[in-house]
Amino acid sequence: MDRLTHFMQHHHGHCDEAFATAEADAHRGDWSACAASLARFRADLLGHLAVEEERIFPAFEASTGNTAGPTRVMRAEHEEMRELLGWLDEALAGRNAIAFADAAETLLILLQQHNMKEENILYPMCDRILGGDEVAFNQLMGEVEQALMEVAHG
Amino acid sequence: MAAELSFEQAPPLSVPLRFFFTAPLFALAAGLLLALRGEAVFASRWTPEALAATHLLTAGTMLQIMLGALFQVLPVAAGANVAQPRLLAGLVHLALSAGGAALACAFLWSDAQFFHLAAGLLGLAVAALVLGVSVGLWRTPALGATVWGLRGAMLALVVTVGLGVALALVRSGDLGGRWMVLSTLHQAWGLGGWAGLLLAAVAWLVVPMFLLTPSYPTLFTRGLPAAIGAVLTTGSLVMATPAGWGGGWAERLLAIGLALAAAAFAWATLTLQRRRRRKITDACFRFWRLAMLALTLAAGLLAASATGLAPDTGLGLPLGVLALAGVFLSVMLGMLYKIVPFILWLHLRRKVSRPPAMTRLVTEARQLLHYRLHLANLLALLLATLWPPAAMAGGLLLAASGGLLLVNLAGALRAYLAVEQVPAVALS
Numbered sequence: 284m285d286r287l288t289h290f291m292q293h294h295h296g297h298c299d300e301a302f303a304t305a306e307a308d309a310h311r312g313d314w315s316a317c318a319a320s321l322a323r324f325r326a327d328l329l330g331h332l333a334v335e336e337e338r339i340f341p342a343f344e345a346s347t348g349n350t351a352g353p354t355r356v357m358r359a360e361h362e363e364m365r366e367l368l369g370w371l372d373e374a375l376a377g378r379n380a381i382a383f384a385d386a387a388e389t390l391l392i393l394l395q396q397h398n399m400k401e402e403n404i405l406y407p408m409c410d411r412i413l414g415g416d417e418v419a420f421n422q423l424m425g426e427v428e429q430a431l432m433e434v435a436h437g
Numbered sequence: 438m439a440a441e442l443s444f445e446q447a448p449p450l451s452v453p454l455r456f457f458f459t460a461p462l463f464a465l466a467a468g469l470l471l472a473l474r475g476e477a478v479f480a481s482r483w484t485p486e487a488l489a490a491t492h493l494l495t496a497g498t499m500l501q502i503m504l505g506a507l508f509q510v511l512p513v514a515a516g517a518n519v520a521q522p523r524l525l526a527g528l529v530h531l532a533l534s535a536g537g538a539a540l541a542c543a544f545l546w547s548d549a550q551f552f553h554l555a556a557g558l559l560g561l562a563v564a565a566l567v568l569g570v571s572v573g574l575w576r577t578p579a580l581g582a583t584v585w586g587l588r589g590a591m592l593a594l595v596v597t598v599g600l601g602v603a604l605a606l607v608r609s610g611d612l613g614g615r616w617m618v619l620s621t622l623h624q625a626w627g628l629g630g631w632a633g634l635l636l637a638a639v640a641w642l643v644v645p646m647f648l649l650t651p652s653y654p655t656l657f658t659r660g661l662p663a664a665i666g667a668v669l670t671t672g673s674l675v676m677a678t679p680a681g682w683g684g685g686w687a688e689r690l691l692a693i694g695l696a697l698a699a700a701a702f703a704w705a706t707l708t709l710q711r712r713r714r715r716k717i718t719d720a721c722f723r724f725w726r727l728a729m730l731a732l733t734l735a736a737g738l739l740a741a742s743a744t745g746l747a748p749d750t751g752l753g754l755p756l757g758v759l760a761l762a763g764v765f766l767s768v769m770l771g772m773l774y775k776i777v778p779f780i781l782w783l784h785l786r787r788k789v790s791r792p793p794a795m796t797r798l799v800t801e802a803r804q805l806l807h808y809r810l811h812l813a814n815l816l817a818l819l820l821a822t823l824w825p826p827a828a829m830a831g832g833l834l835l836a837a838s839g840g841l842l843l844v845n846l847a848g849a850l851r852a853y854l855a856v857e858q859v860p861a862v863a864l865s
Contacts, residue, residue, distance in 0.1 A: 299649045303714040310717065363786060370794075385794030391715075392779050392795060395646040400513060403581050 284414060286424055287339070288406035291331075294431055295398045298327045302391065305371075309383040314375065317383075321375055325368055328394075330434030332361045334427050339409060342423055346412050353405050360397045364390060448508055448522040450784050455530050456505025457773060458846060461839040463497025463537060464766075468836025470541075471818075475828020479821050482753040489544035494761050495627065496559060496601075497537040498839075502769045503635060504529060504566060509780060510639075511587070517573030525569040532562035540605075549609035556605040563598045567591060582658035586638025589662050593630025593669070597623060621688050622673055628760055629695040630669050634662055636768060637702060644706055647721055647775065648713035657705055661698060668694030692743030699736040703729040720804035724771025727812065731763025754822040762815050762835075770811060770842065774804045777846060781853045788857055798849040807841050814838050 301324035308317035340354040370386035413420050467490045471478055477486040508526055511517040519525060536558030543551030574588055600623040606612045607619075641658050644650055668691060676687035706729050710722070735756055742752040778798035785792035814834035821827040 300714060303649050303716070307716055366791075385796045389782065389795045391647075392775065396513065396779070399642060399646065403583070 285407065285410050286420075287410045287413070287427070288402065290424070290428065290431075291335075291339075291406055292402050294327075294331055295402070297435070298324065298331055298394075301327050302387070302394075306384075306387045306391075309375070309380055309387070312378075312380060314378050317375055321371060326434055328364065328368065330431060332364065334430045336361065338423060338426055338430070342413055342419075343405075343409050353400075353408075357397070357401065357405065360393065363393060364397070367393065447513055447780070447783065448519065448526070450780065452522050452526040453505040453509040453780065454777075454846075454850070455526065456501045456508070456533075457777060458843070459530065459534050460498045460501035460505070461842040461846070463493050463501065464839030464842065465836050466541065467493035467497070468832045468834070468839055471821075471832025471835060472829050473832070475821065475832055476825045479754060479825040479828050482757055485544045485547060487754075489541040491757060491761070492540050492544065493537065494766070496533075496540055499632065499761070499765055499769065500533060500537070501530075502773065503632070504533065504562075506639075506772070506776060507566075507570070507587075509776065511570055511574065517570060517577040517584075517587075519570050519573060521569075525565060529562045529566050529569075532558045532565065536562055543605070543608070547608070549611075552605040552609035556602040556609075559598055560602050563594060567595055582641050582653075582655070582662070583638045585659075586634050586641065586662050589666055590631050590634035590638060593626050593634055596669075597627040597631050600626060618676070621691065622676060625672060625691045625695060626669055628765075629665060629691070629698070632765055633665060633695070633698070633702075636765070637661060637665075639768075639772070640702075640706060643772070643775075644709055644725070647715075648710060648717075649715040650709040650713045653705060653709065657701075661702060665695070665698050668698065689743045692739050696736040696740035696743070699732050699739070703732040703736065707733075719801060720808045721771040721775055723805075723808050724767045724811075727808075727815075728764045728767035728771075731759045731767065731815070735759040735764060755819060758815070758818045758822055762811075762818055767811065767815075770807060770838075773842070774799050774807075774845070777849055781849055785853060785856055792856060793852065798852050799845050803845050803848070807838065807845065810834065810838050810841060 301320065305317055305320040305324045308314075308320050336358060340357065344350045344354055367386055367390040371383060371390065374380075374383035374386055413423065470486060470490050470493065474486045477484050478490050479487070481487065482491070508519065508522060511519060536555050539551050539558060540555035542548065543555050571591065574584070574591065577584060600619050603612060603616060603619055604623055607614060607616045637658075641653055645652050672687045672691035672694065675690060707726070710726060710729075738752050738756050738759070742756070778795040781798055782792055782795045814831065814837075817827055817831035817834050821831045
């Protein structure tokens with residue numbers, strides 16, 4: 284009943300871990316480590332956003348007939364996160380620890396309040412609404428798990 | 438029904454900000470009262486000055502911040518949309534501000550008319566708030582301990598203000614003096630129920646969020662609010678029995694129950710903070726840690742006062758200082774410095790393509806300065822409970838803390854307005 288919530292929540296934690304490493308690397312001024320950890324965080328985050336935008340949200344929108352509601356807001360926030368990833372890249376390129384900390388804090392707050400809305404509201408709704416059609420739901424979850432697994436190992 | 442949900446219900450900027458900008462004014466007033474009449478405030482917690490100062494902080498500063506945050510958080514964290522937020526916030530804010538000021542005047546001048554005015558206005562503010570948000574809060578599709586915590590907190594707020602209105606009527610002479618024993622319940626429901634449950638409901642969300650700690654155990658997030666609710670209800674029922682009325686049993690039960698809940702919450706939070714993945718010691722983290730240490734100390738004093746290990750008299754003042762300034766003000770200051778830049782940023786982002794980072798709206802250095810000022814303030818107030826002449830310093834530091842909060846929030850708003858006006862200028 285909470286398969287999607289559980290899996291996606293777990294992956295949020297995975298992204299958090301990568302974020303914390305990149306932030307700590309920049310804080311220490313270890314820019315080569317930061318380049319590697321930021322690349323990992325970027326892959327995890329972008330993979331997560333893509334799986335939502337390409338698989339989960341369309342399924343939710345098709346089931347509810349609502350494309351202007353929560354998923355539209357979630358997509359807009361995804362755009363903001365992608366922009367803030369760009370801020371982190373700039374700070375890394377300029378080896379600017381203060382700019383990195385500013386961008387990291389801003390992205391973290393944005394990311395966490397976004398995750399909170401997904402975990403408390405949107406994912407449970409997806410489980411409830413999409414879980415009704417067991418075959419389609421299993422297929423969707425198979426695709427989601429596969430896609431995020433590939434990011435993790437890619 | 439579920440598909441109607443939208444996350445775009447974050448209220449207009451003016452809705453939370455009006456509360457956040459009013460809160461420091463009450464802290465300033467409380468600080469000045471302490472500085473001018475400190476000896477009376479710290480003579481006993483029942484002096485008119487002590488009651489006025491307490492309520493400037495609780496019904497003034499704390500309630501303003503908590504209600505402002507509720508207006509912001511209910512739609513986004515709990516999926517509970519507020520109908521007509523601008524109208525409702527306007528009414529609640531006006532009644533709350535005037536009611537808080539009237540209550541302080543009522544205590545200082547022992548004036549029946551001011552007590553009537555304060556009771557009416559604060560009752561109106563809370564009734565309007567509850568009517569405005571409860572439909573959304575009860576029908577929300579959102580799940581989780583936070584939603585239940587918020588529901589419990591709202592219920593406790595209604596009880597607290599209901600008891601407060603009754604106590605105001607005792608002071609105005611409309612009700613007999615024997616009803617004054619309700620003040621124990623008023624404090625328990627206010628600090629343990631409303632503020633405590635709200636603190637817990639917020640903590641379940643933000644402690645893991647800002648510091649990337651593991652989540653609180655589910656059993657704990659469900660059990661603790663239920664236990665607090667059970668303690669408050671049982672204590673109130675015992676108080677209502679002939680043996681309990683004035684017999685001290687209800688007081689003891691409430692004190693021990695709430696002390697245990699407070700200690701468990703502080704311990705769980707400090708444990709999670711030690712396991713944080715984000716190894717950054719920012720001002721927000723310091724404010725939270727200070728709050729949890731103050732809560733641990735307060736729980737110890739509360740238990741000691743109830744079990745007779747320490748004489749009851751004399752513990753009320755340090756307990757009040759620890760709870761109000763140590764626990765709740767600390768958390769609220771730390772949270773305001775996260776919430777205000779965040780909501781300003783969200784609004785800016787809609788207007789300009791590249792807003793400044795949230796951390797530029799109130800810098801870490803400013804927040805750290807406030808943390809140090811607040812810590813000095815807390816220590817001075819604690820000292821004043823033992824040595825009343827220190828109240829002057831405690832009061833001035835409290836006023837300075839209110840002033841600095843106002844300056845920092847105004848600085849953030851100024852930065853917001855400066856950026857916001859850029860495109861308008863370019864267009865003209």
